[in-house]
Amino acid sequence: MHVKHQITPDVVIGADTIVSVDEQILEKPVDKQDAYRMLSRLNGKEHSVFTGVAIIHCRSKDNRLEMEITDFYEETKVKFSELSEELLWEYIHSGEPMDKAGGYGIQALGGMLVEYVHGDFLNVVGFPLNHFCKKLAELYYPPSKHDVQHKKYDTIHSVDASKNLSDRKSESSNFTEHKVSSKLDSSGMHSSGAVYMSENSSTVRPGFTVPLENQNGVSQNASKLPSKILELIDGFRASKALFVASKLKIFDHLKGKGPVKAVDIANDVGTSVCGTERLLDACASLGLLEKAPQGYSNTDSANTYLTSDGKYSLHGYIIHSNDHLWPLFTNLESAVKEGSRQNHRAFGKKADDLFKDYYHNQEVKQRFMAAMHSIAHLTARDVATAFDLSQFKSACDLGGCTGALAHELVQVYPNLSVTVFDLPEVISNTSYFQPSGQHVAPVTFVSGDFFKDNLPEADLYILSRVLHDWPDEKIHVLLSKISAVCRPGCAILLAEMVLDDEKKNRSTALLQSLNMLVQTEGKERSGCEYQALLEQHGFTNIKIRITGNLLDVILCVKT
Numbered sequence: 137m138h139v140k141h142q143i144t145p146d147v148v149i150g151a152d153t154i155v156s157v158d159e160q161i162l163e164k165p166v167d168k169q170d171a172y173r174m175l176s177r178l179n180g181k182e183h184s185v186f187t188g189v190a191i192i193h194c195r196s197k198d199n200r201l202e203m204e205i206t207d208f209y210e211e212t213k214v215k216f217s218e219l220s221e222e223l224l225w226e227y228i229h230s231g232e233p234m235d236k237a238g239g240y241g242i243q244a245l246g247g248m249l250v251e252y253v254h255g256d257f258l259n260v261v262g263f264p265l266n267h268f269c270k271k272l273a274e275l276y277y278p279p280s281k282h283d284v285q286h287k288k289y290d291t292i293h294s295v296d297a298s299k300n301l302s303d304r305k306s307e308s309s310n311f312t313e314h315k316v317s318s319k320l321d322s323s324g325m326h327s328s329g330a331v332y333m334s335e336n337s338s339t340v341r342p343g344f345t346v347p348l349e350n351q352n353g354v355s356q357n358a359s360k361l362p363s364k365i366l367e368l369i370d371g372f373r374a375s376k377a378l379f380v381a382s383k384l385k386i387f388d389h390l391k392g393k394g395p396v397k398a399v400d401i402a403n404d405v406g407t408s409v410c411g412t413e414r415l416l417d418a419c420a421s422l423g424l425l426e427k428a429p430q431g432y433s434n435t436d437s438a439n440t441y442l443t444s445d446g447k448y449s450l451h452g453y454i455i456h457s458n459d460h461l462w463p464l465f466t467n468l469e470s471a472v473k474e475g476s477r478q479n480h481r482a483f484g485k486k487a488d489d490l491f492k493d494y495y496h497n498q499e500v501k502q503r504f505m506a507a508m509h510s511i512a513h514l515t516a517r518d519v520a521t522a523f524d525l526s527q528f529k530s531a532c533d534l535g536g537c538t539g540a541l542a543h544e545l546v547q548v549y550p551n552l553s554v555t556v557f558d559l560p561e562v563i564s565n566t567s568y569f570q571p572s573g574q575h576v577a578p579v580t581f582v583s584g585d586f587f588k589d590n591l592p593e594a595d596l597y598i599l600s601r602v603l604h605d606w607p608d609e610k611i612h613v614l615l616s617k618i619s620a621v622c623r624p625g626c627a628i629l630l631a632e633m634v635l636d637d638e639k640k641n642r643s644t645a646l647l648q649s650l651n652m653l654v655q656t657e658g659k660e661r662s663g664c665e666y667q668a669l670l671e672q673h674g675f676t677n678i679k680i681r682i683t684g685n686l687l688d689v690i691l692c693v694k695t
């Protein structure tokens with residue numbers, strides 16, 4: 137290993153000894169207390185101080201000291217700014233951050249004084265372990281040309297020339313030279329949870345720098361982190377960025393406009409410029425917005441799906457995901473351990489069923505209905521046309537909520553009369569969701585409880601996203617009531633995410649099953665499971681259509 141200066145490990149670990157000032161070797165090295173005192177007294181001039189492991193460049197003006205610390209390997213610079221003599225002494229005497237071996241006060245509270253770290257964070261919190269390990273690996277395995285070219289990103293993940301990588305590269309350059317005026321925790325993570333990146337050597341990601349054994353048993357960095365794993369770890373940040381942008385109605389603000397500057401969006405929305413800019417950049421990196429020198433604008437998808445009045449707006453579902461599902465998913469671990477819903481943990485109450493949770497409060501009810509409406513509207517055409525339903529004269533959509541599917545059915549089948557049956561709290565709140573216009577065919581709304589009350593008569597009973605809310609016992613109650621009013625030839629149409637028999641579906645369906653776990657007593661089921669439930673109540677000739685949309689469709693007939 138190339139060692140520039142002969143130093144003892146003690147000096148490396150305890151870095152706070154000044155040995156030279158402005159290249160003049162001191163007669164006697166000063167200890168750390170004197171070193172800092174000396175630094176703080178060097179007022180009005182620029183100095184560079186060599187401490188044995190670092191060069192400290194000081195610029196001091198008006199009793200304010202700026203220190204730039206370059207570590208022994210000249211890979212890492214730490215810039216302290218706005219450091220007054222009093223503050224400096226306060227930190228020295230607190231015995232905490234400044235006293236940490238080699239920490240230069242950048243850990244814990246001392247992080248508040250750090251303007252930026254340029255390079256390898258690990259090199260300034262003690263023994264330069266990261267650098268040391270890399271040098272060791274180089275000694276044993278000199279890097280190939282290919283590796284050297286990509287050295288800049290070598291501790292974060294694989295350097296495959298994929299789209300993901302180039303995305304990551306631009307991400308890391310965004311973090312580079314980023315101000316770290318807020319605290320860094322002792323693991324080197326930004327206290328907000330953001331990952332601190334270095335500019336010119338490795339990316340400091342303590343949690344991800346996993347030593348691996350190669351064939352010869354020598355440790356190397358596990359630089360080949362599969363991008364899928366990183367994507368999943370990042371997933372919650374991406375979801376939250378979308379949720380917050382939706383909550384702040386950023387997509388609505390941008391709709392129908394040319395590029396808008398971050399500062400103007402921030403002023404319109406009433407948010408901070410720096411926070412808004414970061415959110416907009418994150419959304420642009422996720423493909424939700426377009427970014428140009430003139431500003432930010434909506435993508436076509438954002439106009440269609442993310443604005444609150446978009447053709448297939450998912451705004452309601454996104455807000456529900458943020459306000460309701462997010463707190464529930466925070467308790468997923470308990471749900472998995474206990475095998476039950478977590479509404480009491482997320483919202484501090486235990487209702488008999490989830491609909492009582494939703495309908496106790498007008499705002500929560502409106503939010504839930506808007507969420508159901510978003511998905512029902514998006515899927516209605518595929519559900520309505522999955523089978524030819526033209527032989528039916530009347531249909532009853534049990535748990536039909538806002539009537540989004542009912543309205544699609546009367547459009548596709550003009551001779552079909554459709555009744556929406558739902559709880560009274562829902563039926564009284566449906567007017568807000570009705571389509572406007574002269575040519576809208578009428579839909580009838582009836583209130584009642586499908587477990588207790590008489591069901592309206594119909595040739596076709598529709599259950600869209602209803603069975604997945606309930607355990608088998610409750611489903612048997614409901615199906616036996618439907619079966620009792622069905623004449624032979626009458627049918628049931630189910631719309632659900634149907635799992636395949638091995639439960640190896642696309643992840644949307646299986647994640648939806650977790651969704652049911654955290655909030656209901658129900659679950660997503662496979663085609664076979666639905667078939668078994670239906671057959672017990674005399675429904676046969678079961679056909680399943682996988683629509684490719686969010687809901688699949690099952691049709692069966694009473695024999």
Ligand SMILES: C[S@@+](CC[C@H](N)C(=O)[O-])C[C@H]1O[C@@H](n2cnc3c(N)ncnc32)[C@H](O)[C@@H]1O
Nearest residue numbers: 508512535536537558559584585586587600601
């Ligand atoms: C998950 S939502 C599905 C809404 C709609 N079918 C859709 O696919 O968008 C379930 C619906 O069932 C209704 N529901 C729940 N329990 C009910 C009951 N006992 N009687 C009638 N409707 C009920 C809820 O109010 C809600 O509208």
